[in-house]
Amino acid sequence: MSAPDQDPALAHLIEQVQAARASRTPLQIVGGHTKAFYGEPPQGQLLDVRPLRGISSYEPSELVCTVRAGTPLAELEAALAEKGQCLPFEPPRFASPGNLAGGTVGGMVAAGLAGPSRAAVGGVRDYVLGATLLNGHGQVLSFGGQVMKNVAGYDVSRLLAGSMGVLGLICEVSLKVLPVAPATTTLRFELDEAQALQQLNAWGGQPLPIQASAWWSGTLVLRLSGAAAAVHSASQRLCKEAGGEVVDAAMAAGFWLGLRDHTDEFFAGAQQAVAVGATLWRLSVPQTAPPLRLSGEQLIEWGGGQRWVVTTSPAATVREAAAKVGGHATVFRGNKAGGALAPLSAPLQRIHRALKAEFDPDRIFNPGRLYADL
Numbered sequence: 001m002s003a004p005d006q007d008p009a010l011a012h013l014i015e016q017v018q019a020a021r022a023s024r025t026p027l028q029i030v031g032g033h034t035k036a037f038y039g040e041p042p043q044g045q046l047l048d049v050r051p052l053r054g055i056s057s058y059e060p061s062e063l064v065c066t067v068r069a070g071t072p073l074a075e076l077e078a079a080l081a082e083k084g085q086c087l088p089f090e091p092p093r094f095a096s097p098g099n100l101a102g103g104t105v106g107g108m109v110a111a112g113l114a115g116p117s118r119a120a121v122g123g124v125r126d127y128v129l130g131a132t133l134l135n136g137h138g139q140v141l142s143f144g145g146q147v148m149k150n151v152a153g154y155d156v157s158r159l160l161a162g163s164m165g166v167l168g169l170i171c172e173v174s175l176k177v178l179p180v181a182p183a184t185t186t187l188r189f190e191l192d193e194a195q196a197l198q199q200l201n202a203w204g205g206q207p208l209p210i211q212a213s214a215w216w217s218g219t220l221v222l223r224l225s226g227a228a229a230a231v232h233s234a235s236q237r238l239c240k241e242a243g244g245e246v247v248d249a250a251m252a253a254g255f256w257l258g259l260r261d262h263t264d265e266f267f268a269g270a271q272q273a274v275a276v277g278a279t280l281w282r283l284s285v286p287q288t289a290p291p292l293r294l295s296g297e298q299l300i301e302w303g304g305g306q307r308w309v310v311t312t313s314p315a316a317t318v319r320e321a322a323a324k325v326g327g328h329a330t331v332f333r334g335n336k337a338g339g340a341l342a343p344l345s346a347p348l349q350r351i352h353r354a355l356k357a358e359f360d361p362d363r364i365f366n367p368g369r370l371y372a373d374l
Contacts, residue, residue, distance in 0.1 A: 001056065001068075001132045001142070001172045009051035010140070010171060016047055017169070017364070018138040026367045029165040031070055031104030034094035035111050037333055039164050039340050039369050049106050052171055055079055064129065066174040069106025076105055080177055088178045089123055090115025090260050102261075106170040112162025115260035116212035116223070119287070119302035121178075125161035130174040133160065133167065136360030140171065159355070165366040166374050167359040181211070183228035185235045186252035189220040189244040193291045193300070196220040199242055200303045201288055208234050214259055215300040216266055221247070223256060259301075266299045270310045271333065273297075279334030281318050283307040285327030292321050308332075341371065349373075 002010065020027050026044030036042055050070040058065045060083040067076055073093050080086055092113055093102030103111075109131070114123045130144030144157035160170055191199065196215040203210060209226035222238070224231045238244055247255070258264030270280045278296065285292075287304040296311030309318065315331070315338040322329040328342035344352065356363065356374045368374065 001140070010134075012051070013047065013049070013134060013169065013171075014138050014140070017134060017136070020045065020047075020364045021136060021138065021362050024362060025364065027364050029106075029110070029169055029366055031107040032072065032094075032099060032102055034096070034099065034103040035107055035113075038111060038113075040336065040372065042369060043367065044364075047169065049104065049169060049171075052106075056172060058083075060085060063177050063179075064174060065177055066130075066172060067105050068172050069104060069109075069170045071105045072101035073103050073105055073108055074101050081180075084180050085177045086180050087127070087175070088117060088121040089127060090117050091124065092261050094261060105173060109161050109170055109173055110163060110165045116214065116256055116301060117225075119213075119305055120211045123161070125158040127176045128157050128161055128173060129176055131157040131160055131170060132172040133359075134169040134171055136168060136362055136364055141168075144174065164370045166356060166370045168365055181225040183231040184211075184223065184225045184249075184252075185231050186247040186249075186255070187222045187224065187235060187238060187244040188247050189222070189242050190218060191215070191220045191242070192218060193298070196300070197289075197291065197304050203238070204287060204303050208238070210234075210303075212256065213301065213303055216298070221252075221255065223252070266297065266308070269297065270308070273310050274334045277335075278310050278312050279315075279318075280332045281309045281311065282330045282332045283309060283318070283322045283327055284330075285322060285325050289325035289327065292325070294318060294321055339371075344371065 017027070027047040028042045028044040029049060030046050031049045052068040052070040054068050054071060055076065056066040056068060058079065063085070065080065073091060074095070077087060091108045092115055095102035109124060109128060112124045130142065132140060132142045134140055160167065193215065199220065200213055209224045209230045210222060211225035212223040214221045224234050235246060239246070255264065274280055284306060287302070289304060292307060294309050294311055295313055296309055299308040311318065319329045319342065330342060331340045352371065352374055
């Protein structure tokens with residue numbers, strides 16, 4: 001990344017951070033402003049990262065792209081698509097009629113959210129090779145590099161994924177990208193929840209090109225992706241074994257896109273329910289966990305590992321159900337009176353506080369966004 005004296009946008013951000021530190025003014029980091037609902041309520045003076053925009057370098061043959069944090073995610077993905085490549089973890093863009101560009105690259109990393117293919121290919125942090133961070137001292141720090149073998153500071157780069165901006169302003173990231181799979185097919189099966197989970201667990205232990213799955217209201221949808229021969233063979237076999245059918249390609253593409261960006265029927269209904277008092281929970285549980293006996297609508301992704309629940313049940317009931325099977329629950333949308341994220345254990349609390357003190361000792365970046373004392 002350019003030095004601050006050669007980069008007016010970065011220099012201006014440094015000035016804003018230094019002024020905020022001097023006056024103890026909290027700062028709310030903003031990019032596409034598409035994830036204000038996620039985590040605890042944002043607070044503080046706006047610090048707009050969008051001037052840090054553009055792809056710094058892209059080497060398709062090396063499967064590496066370095067991009068500034070304020071770059072719209074849609075812009076990065078369009079550039080990758082021209083070379084037949086993609087962000088395999090399918091980060092949600094949360095575009096809207098008022099913001100067609102959706103979220104930014106910095107917000108993608110800070111939120112750490114991934115789409116339908118997460119269980120098969122990994123999450124955001126698995127593809128972060130390096131990052132440049134503006135910390136609470138007004139210093140620009142670089143971690144990691146542009147290749148997987150460069151491990152110096154690599155864990156710090158990955159640490160930024162899901163940090164919700166509490167450690168500092170992400171200025172630039174280097175990402176590993178992958179080629180688009182040569183073949184993709186979507187299958188549909190009529191199964192109840194227990195049957196769907198049983199099938200997913202059975203298939204998960206076999207060498208099948210399953211890239212994504214989603215179950216809702218009696219229907220399991222499965223996406224196969226990879227070499228054409230492998231996809232074709234698996235498609236025929238699974239349809240024969242479980243009575244499935246192939247979904248039209250255009251219809252399937254629309255379904256997975258809606259699931260990724262939360263514009264499909266389930267999430268549209270969830271937002272309506274939240275508006276009248278329900279809560280949308282995101283539960284992370286072992287893939288082998290049995291059906292969760294919770295009231296309300298449920299959608300299951302990631303081979304059983306991610307379960308969305310729209311319910312009016314108390315937070316304690318939902319969190320207890322998740323903990324009972326070895327998982328945890330996060331309030332995605334709705335009432336966050338008991339905290340958006342699952343409470344941390346004492347050792348993890350100490351680690352979080354130590355990291356915050358090291359990177360942002362005056363607590364000016366996104367205070368309270370992750371946890372109230374950060």
